[in-house]
Amino acid sequence: MKxxxxxxxxxxxxxxxxxxxxxxxxxxxxxxxxxxxxxxxLGIYEPYINGTMITDMLLLPGFTNYDRRLQxxxxxxxKFIRTGENIIGVIVGDGWYRGNIGAFNSTYxxxxxxxxxxxxxxxxxxxxxxxxxxxxxxEWSSEGPLRENDLKTLERYEAVRDCEWxxxxxxxxxxxxxxxxSRYTGRLVPSTAEPVMEHEAFKPEVIRTPDGSTVLDFKxxxxxxxxxxxxxxxGHFVALTMGETLDTEGNFTLQNLQGKQKxxxxxxxxxxxxxxxxxxxxxxxxxxxxxxxxxxxxENWPETVHPDNFRSIAIxxxxxxxxxxxxxxxxxxxxxxxxxxxxxxxxxxxxxxxxQRERAGWAxxxxxxxxxxxxxxxxxxxxxxxxxxxVQAQKKDGSLPYIIPEVPALGNSHSSAGWSDAITTxxxxxxxxxxxxxxIADTYEAAKAYVEFNRKxxxxxxxxxxxxxxxHYSYILDTGFHYGEWLEPGxxxxxxxxxxxxxxxSEVATAWFYYSAKNVAQMAALLNKPEDxxxxxxxxxxxxxxxxxxxVPKGKISxxxxxxxxxxIYMELLNKEEAINNAEQLNRMCIQNNYRIxxxxxxxxxxxxxxxxxxxxxxxxxxxxxxxxxxxxYEVNCKATTIWExxxxxxxxxxxxxxxxxxxxxxxAAISWLFSRCAGIxxxxxxxxxxxxxxxxxxxxxxxxxxxxxxxxxxxxxxxLDNSRFILDVEISDNIDATIILPDQSxxxxxxxxxxxxxxx
Ligand code: BGC
Numbered sequence: 001m002k003x004x005x006x007x008x009x010x011x012x013x014x015x016x017x018x019x020x021x022x023x024x025x026x027x028x029x030x031x032x033x034x035x036x037x038x039x040x041x042l043g044i045y046e047p048y049i050n051g052t053m054i055t056d057m058l059l060l061p062g063f064t065n066y067d068r069r070l071q072x073x074x075x076x077x078x079k080f081i082r083t084g085e086n087i088i089g090v091i092v093g094d095g096w097y098r099g100n101i102g103a104f105n106s107t108y109x110x111x112x113x114x115x116x117x118x119x120x121x122x123x124x125x126x127x128x129x130x131x132x133x134x135x136x137x138x139e140w141s142s143e144g145p146l147r148e149n150d151l152k153t154l155e156r157y158e159a160v161r162d163c164e165w166x167x168x169x170x171x172x173x174x175x176x177x178x179x180x181x182s183r184y185t186g187r188l189v190p191s192t193a194e195p196v197m198e199h200e201a202f203k204p205e206v207i208r209t210p211d212g213s214t215v216l217d218f219k220x221x222x223x224x225x226x227x228x229x230x231x232x233x234x235g236h237f238v239a240l241t242m243g244e245t246l247d248t249e250g251n252f253t254l255q256n257l258q259g260k261q262k263x264x265x266x267x268x269x270x271x272x273x274x275x276x277x278x279x280x281x282x283x284x285x286x287x288x289x290x291x292x293x294x295x296x297x298x299e300n301w302p303e304t305v306h307p308d309n310f311r312s313i314a315i316x317x318x319x320x321x322x323x324x325x326x327x328x329x330x331x332x333x334x335x336x337x338x339x340x341x342x343x344x345x346x347x348x349x350x351x352x353x354x355x356q357r358e359r360a361g362w363a364x365x366x367x368x369x370x371x372x373x374x375x376x377x378x379x380x381x382x383x384x385x386x387x388x389x390x391v392q393a394q395k396k397d398g399s400l401p402y403i404i405p406e407v408p409a410l411g412n413s414h415s416s417a418g419w420s421d422a423i424t425t426x427x428x429x430x431x432x433x434x435x436x437x438x439x440i441a442d443t444y445e446a447a448k449a450y451v452e453f454n455r456k457x458x459x460x461x462x463x464x465x466x467x468x469x470x471x472h473y474s475y476i477l478d479t480g481f482h483y484g485e486w487l488e489p490g491x492x493x494x495x496x497x498x499x500x501x502x503x504x505x506s507e508v509a510t511a512w513f514y515y516s517a518k519n520v521a522q523m524a525a526l527l528n529k530p531e532d533x534x535x536x537x538x539x540x541x542x543x544x545x546x547x548x549x550x551x552v553p554k555g556k557i558s559x560x561x562x563x564x565x566x567x568x569i570y571m572e573l574l575n576k577e578e579a580i581n582n583a584e585q586l587n588r589m590c591i592q593n594n595y596r597i598x599x600x601x602x603x604x605x606x607x608x609x610x611x612x613x614x615x616x617x618x619x620x621x622x623x624x625x626x627x628x629x630x631x632x633x634y635e636v637n638c639k640a641t642t643i644w645e646x647x648x649x650x651x652x653x654x655x656x657x658x659x660x661x662x663x664x665x666x667x668x669a670a671i672s673w674l675f676s677r678c679a680g681i682x683x684x685x686x687x688x689x690x691x692x693x694x695x696x697x698x699x700x701x702x703x704x705x706x707x708x709x710x711x712x713x714x715x716x717x718x719x720x721l722d723n724s725r726f727i728l729d730v731e732i733s734d735n736i737d738a739t740i741i742l743p744d745q746s747x748x749x750x751x752x753x754x755x756x757x758x759x760x761x
């Protein structure tokens with residue numbers, strides 16, 4: 001495909017520019033059979049033909065590392081084309097290509113100039129074809145109404161400039177200039193993942209806050225667009241600011257996301273839509289600005305604010321829903337819904353950490369959350385697309401970034417344990433759910449090179465550990481940058497980062513070094529590479545014994561932190577007996593902590609599984625159902641509609657608004673436990689062709705129900721308690737081989753759809 005751009009414009013990277021409007025006239029001589037348009041842009045594009053938007057896909061062409069590869073889309077546009085004169089029009093905004101991205105608002109990350117590529121192929125009834133390519137016959141204008149077009153900080157639309165700029169008989173007073181032909185040096189690839197589209201729409205409640213502002217409460221935190229209808233006079237200015245919370249006095253605030261930062265600062269989030277009215281009644285929906293929000297503060301509204309005139313529209317990648325869960329505890333049901341909302345908000349073309357502050361493809365977040373995502377939705381294509389950028393981001397020395405696509409400004413900080421290790425976990429998780437080895441084959445060399453990179457890092461010694469003796473220490477990873485356990489209750493982002501920089505937690509890094517080596521061995525075995533399988537299994541064993549010598553002397557863990565027990569037990573870093581003993585100690589600690597969660601980012605998704613698998617099912621339930629802070633249901637009691645980054649994102653402390661996002665799925669990753677342990681649906685073989693259904697009863701629950709649509713068919717597990725009887729109702733597709741294990745340990749092999757029951761002691 002050929003590319004075009006504005007001619008001769010000098011771009012100053014200290015400035016931001018209005019969106020570029022591109023258009024081209026073309027003539028269709030007679031009736032056509034088909035017209036197909038291939039298109040992409042360096043920037044973000046919205047395509048029109050004869051004034052009509054030709055697709056409901058959003059944020060095109062999607063986010064990839066544009067230096068290396070760029071996706072294109074193909075649209076069947078037959079119905080938009082008429083005989084005679086036609087116009088293709090395209091609005092191109094900055095998007096991820098040169099707009100604000102990442103925590104520190106890097107701009108112009110992939111380039112300075114917006115570019116557009118297009119190729120329209122028209123097939124006439126007589127079989128002849130005609131191609132309309134990107135060429136000098138295209139013209140561009142920057143005088144359109146979209147004056148500011150950032151994805152994150154600010155969109156400004158001057159409706160007074162509206163005109164029919166891409167209709168054959170329309171009039172436009174903007175000045176138009178011929179485009180210059182340009183090129184793109186990366187690889188063009190067809191987009192394969194599910195498109196980002198509009199989904200649920202919410203109507204607000206209008207509230208007047210104590211400081212006198214008018215605020216819309218849409219009752220659901222999400223990532224999306226605001227739509228409004230307004231009547232007023234030309235030139236009237238209105239502003240809408242999107243935020244996810246009210247402060248302790250009940251006023252609108254963005255402080256939890258941006259502190260006191262002002263426009264232009266690196267930590268400014270903004271999420272502001274400014275709109276200049278034209279005369280009369282009009283409607284607008286933010287175009288490229290996408291905000292993480294529940295509340296909208298209105299400024300200067302020219303008429304009575306009526307809920308019917310506003311909608312909050314959720315925007316996310318359109319994945320197929322595969323699972324659902326419900327139980328007798330309504331608070332758990334709300335928690336499940338909250339986690340799903342955080343997934344939707346953060347599955348916007350790439351898996352992100354949060355939809356407001358950073359919106360970045362943090363690898364650690366999807367590493368911990370992927371299993372839960374897979375129960376809820378089919379993530380196969382969505383993750384495959386992201387993994388291509390992950391693999392391609394690897395440096396020659398095997399190191400990997402922890403944000404993908406890489407945000408160039410952060411590009412030097414590489415290979416944090418638990419984050420970059422997603423290179424070795426994601427393929428195996430996808431294989432388990434979708435029974436397709438391709439992702440393992442595609443990521444294998446990168447995973448192996450990453451483990452080798454860690455082997456070299458482990459061979460070096462941290463300056464503070466220079467006196468450490470013993471041969472085993474060459475398998476202890478204590479160098480490099482590692483976030484560590486991250487965000488344990490009571491810790492903070494800033495303190496955590498500083499600590500991570502100076503004292504990388506070698507226990508965390510070594511455990512992940514082991515886990516990744518073990519994963520690579522498993523990947524090698526699956527790909528029929530016995531030599532590699534042996535090499536990495538042996539490496540894993542060496543790391544394991546070094547870990548035990550260093551962190552579990554005499555088989556005993558001495559720590560007050562839950563994560564220090566959960567991690568080695570979950571990763572199988574301990575011998576059987578040691579695991580049993582340390583799990584017992586973990587259970588005691590959880591009880592002493594009044595069943596409050598004490599883990600951070602890297603083990604919260606593991607703790608319920610560990611407790612359950614070592615026989616402490618009640619403790620797992622009490623922890624999940626604990627309503628005190630820190631705890632999952634504390635958030636539900638605070639009327640949360642998504643999952644928070646930290647447990648105390650909202651507290652009763654009137655002096656403080658926690659600097660935490662309220663829409664982070666990572667602590668919601670424990671929800672896979674409801675499918676895999678509570679309802680008990682777990683794959684025995686990849687793709688759930690063989691499945692184990694082993695429900696666990698506990699806590700306040702009197703019934704629970706989960707359903708998962710695997711690639712081989714439906715699996716539903718629904719249990720209830722009838723006095724002292726446990727009754728399980730299962731539905732299993734004919735081609736799935738199920739093993740049912742009831743709470744009294746009775747086993748049914750090759751089980752069929754039906755009811756199974758046992759007596760509870
Ligand atoms: C993000 C996280 C991320 C982390 C790295 C944060 O600022 O929001 O979710 O994984 O940094 O520790």
